[in-house]
Amino acid sequence: MEKDCCASLPTTQSEAEAAISLSNLRLEEQIKEEAVGIIEVAGDVKVLDLTKTRITEISNLEFLTSIEELTLRWNGIKKIHNLDSLVTLTYLELYDNLIEKIENLDCLVNLKTLDLSYNRIQKIQNLGKLTKLESLFILHNKLTKIEGLETLTELTYLDIGDNHITKIENLENNTKLETLHLGANEFRVIENLDALQNLIVISIPSCAISEISGLEKMPKLQEIYLQGNGISQIENLEGLTNLRVLDLNHNRLTKVENVKHLQKLTDFWARSNRIEHFKDIDDLSTLPNLDLIYFQSxxxxxxxxxxxxxxxxxxxxxxxDGDVRRRAENLCFIQDSYYVPMTQSAAGMDDEDKKIRKISYYQWTPFFLLFSSVCFRLPSMLWKYLASHSGININELIKLACDDNNIKPEIKRANIKSLTTHIQGALKFHKRLRKKQISPHKFMKFLNIPYSNAYVTLMYCLTKFLYLANVFGQLALMNYFLMTANYRYYGFGAVLDLLKGKTWDKTGVFPRVVLCDFDVRVMGNIQEHTTQCVLTINMFSEKIFIFLWFWYVALFVMTAGSFIYWAGITFLPCFGKRFISRHLEISDTPYDTKENAQDLVNFVDNYLKADGLFVMRKLIMHSGVIFGTEVVATLWRSYFNVEKELKRSNSFPHKLNYDENGESYKNSPFNGEEAGFNVLRKRKFDTSNVSPHTSKYDGPNERDKLITPPPLPEDMLRMLKKATGISSKPTSATNSLPNYERYLSEGDTSFRYSHYPENKNPSKLNYVVVNKD
Structure with missing residues (x-):
């Protein structure tokens, strides 16, 4: 059976002196509870706190010869006794016990504070010898009358609220009272307080008072608390010129009046009343020191x-209306705050320590996210700007290649022709600049890059590199922005902490509760305040930044792979030839990897170059293999048709080295192959050799543009057919064609007209030379 915890205390002075001296220490530093329920206490202890120690009787305290403060709060004590030897006691707390009577306190002549709150006391008695008592607390008992306080002339603080007292009385001798709490009792009138000339604070809440009275003769009164009554009018405050706080919450006021003389009033509380109009509170506007107002509800x-x-x-x-808290929280959001764990004290912290603990990233989170989005957008904008300065409009080409109407054959053919024409024009432009060695910018030669045949490819690789650098910079910037010095890699560290159960109150990252210092002007003075604020935004910011960190890591890996891929296929020639060869093999164009090996090299290295290969890759990536392969095949056929015509033209120098007047080109500055090329170009646009049915820009392919034969007379056509053995019965598909076109469609398409005299009348044609390549 458990013994009384006080029964085993030392009973002699020698036993008390044998204990270790623990003077001026609280319970956790001066007592040790063992398994048998014995508490060892030093005899010279001055402060002893026995809160919630399950004491039921006060005994065996005689050895405490130096005790000054004794706390027996929250126990089961039923009777006050065995305290006669504690003459040095100045503070006695018996809060929340089972005491029914005040007794056996006569020897405590030095007692200054007595707390008997939350007991079962029915009467104030046996306090006559406590002449030095200054503070008396007997709230929440069963008192029905104010009495037994006549000899307590030094009393300055009296709290007898929450009892059953029906009348204010018997306080005439307590003239030194400064604070009086009478709330939650049963009296209806404020009376019998005229003798309390030194009263500063009076609190009479939650009674049945219907009017303000009995306070006008207290010139030193500064604070009045009358909340929770039935007061309907402010009156009888004329003599209270020092009043600073007036609390009339939860009453029946309909108007604020009779307060103009309260020039020192700073706080006015009128929550939950019946005030309807702004004109009913005009009198408050005349108070110059008014600092706080409550009109909620x-x-x-x-x-x-x-x-x-x-x-x-x-x-x-x-x-x-209590917006100091809201203002403080708003202030914490817009200015720097600092985090101090709950286990550490923030009192007396110097400015340097606060600066180390400072956090401000939550204020800049929206701007950080905006800056990040702009940084991710800039490389794309730069690519669009730089690519538009080349001869190849890559964005429009891709848009044309991805046209939904490409499922229609005629639209598909037209789009392929438009694509190849645009690409050919750009490639020819670059070839012409390279052949003539033209440099638009003579001094600032780096400005000639847009005229090179690798400009678009280099700009694309540069854009990829900028994306890669941006992601890497974003990761480094995030660590710096969040000031996570304890994390080398924020995302991994934060997730590991969460898995280990380390929350924000231990790591200090994205704290939900912080401290904030701010100043408030009160009555002309600047007062420093430190408040605790809740940062709800950090709960969301933590998740957002963890997600962003892992997203950036994934982007870095993917962007690095893409950059390496494009750099490899751009700067290693073998990949370009293999790419074109693979698509020519699957096209309907005759192609052999061995026989056309040199042709492939010429096509890739001398014609497409880097930009042509880049465009082909992008078209195939976006439009698909089928459409892209047809574009590659079209460019291949177009390129080698032109080359074949150039070779054939160069094989007849005796027929090409004459101008249209029959004069020789021997004296031309362009000799040899160059001369032949220029003659071919001249023949290409020679209007005298163009059929009257066509334009000089017409023709299904490069062959017809280069050499356009005139129509043949019927007798000549029959003679040619007879000589070549071609059938004279035209098919239905060729009846509508001109004679020479029908002949070409029926015969071997390798036959070509290599020369014909300038004669506008075909019937007078003298001879025709037909070559078969």
Whole structure:
């Protein structure tokens, strides 16, 4: 059976002196509870706290010869006794016990504070010898009358609230009272307080008081608390010129009046009353020191633009309806705060330590995310700008290749022709600049890059590199922005902490509760305040930044792979030839990897170059293999048709070295192959050799543009057919064609007209030379 915890205390002075001296220490530093329920206490202890130690009887305290403060809160004590030897005691707390009577305190002549709150006391008695008592707490008992306080002339603080007292009386001798709490009792009138000329604070809440009275003769009164009564009018405060706080919450006020003389009033509380109009509170606007106002839960509080109107009426106030807390939280959000764990004290922390603990990233989170999005957008914008300065409009080409109408054959052919024409034009432009060695910019030669045949490819690789550098920079910037010095890699470290159960209150990263310092002007003085604020945004920011970190890591890996891929296929020639060869093999164009090996080299290295290969790759990536392969095949056929015509033209120098007047080109500055090329170009646009049925820009392919034969007479056509053995019965498909076209369609397409005299009348044609290649 458990023994009384006080029964085994030392009973002699020698036993007390044998204990270790633990003077001026609280319970956790001066007592040790063992398994048998024995508490060892030093005899010279001055402060002894026995809160919640399950003591049921006060005994065996005689050895405490130096005790000054004794706390027996939250125990099961039923009777006050065995304290006679504690003459040095100045503070005795018996809060929340089972005491029914005040007794056996006569020897405590030095007692200054006595707390008997939350007991079962029915009467104030046996306190006559406690002449030095200054503070008396007997709230929440069963008192029915104020009595037994006549000899307590030094009393300055009296709290007898929450009892069953029906009348204020018997306080005439307590003239030194400064604070009086009488709330939650049963009296209806404020009376018999005229003798309390030194009263500073009076609190009479939650009674049945219907009017303010009995306070006008207290010139030193500074604070009045009358909340929770039935007061309907402010009156009888004329002599209270020092009043600073007036609390009338939860009453029946309909108007604020009779307060103009309260020039020192700083706080006015009128929550949950019946005030409806702004004109009913005009008297408050005459108070120059008014700093805090409460009008919540009044009809006026629901008026439109309530806060704006109140601030116009009372520009001097710093707190309206308790918004100091909201203002402090807003201030914490817009200025730097600092985090201190709950296990550490923030009292007396110097500015340097606060600076080390400072956090401000939550204020800049929206701007950081905006900056990140801009950084990710810049390489794309740069690519569009730089690519538009080349001769190849890559974006429009891809858009044309991805046209949904390409499923229609005629539209598909037209789009392929447009694509190849655009690409050919750009490639020929680059070839012409390279052949003539033209440099538009003579001094700032780096400006000639847009005219090179690898400009688009280099700009694309540069864009890829910028994307890669941006992602890497974003990862480094995030670690710096979040000030996570304890994490080398923020995302991994944060996730590991979460898995280990380390939350924000241990790591200090994205703390939900922080401290904030701010100043408040009160009565002309600047007061420093430190408040604890809740940063709800950090709960969301933590998840957002963890996701962003892993997303950036994934982007870095993918971007690095893409950059390496494009750099490899761009700067290693074998990949370009293999790419074109693979698509020519699957096309309908005759192609042999061995026989056309040199042709492939010429096509890739001398014709397409880097930009042509890049365009082919992008077209195939976006439009698909089928469409892209047809574009590659079309460019291949077009390129070698032109080359074949150039070779054939160069094989007849005796027929090409004459101008249209029959003069020789021997004296031309262009000799040899160059001369032949220029003659071919001249023949290409020679209008005298163009059929009257066609334009000089017409023709299904390069062959017809280069050499366009005139129509043949019927007799000549029959003679040619007879000589070659071609059938004279035309098919239905060729009846509508001109004679020479029908002949070509029926015969071997390798036959070509290599020369014909300039004669506009075909019937007078003298001879035709037909070559078969």
């Amino acid at each position: 009044n009809p006026i509080f629901d008026q439109p633009n309530y806060h704006a109107k109140m601030l116009r009426m009372f520009p001097q106030i710093t707190s309206l």
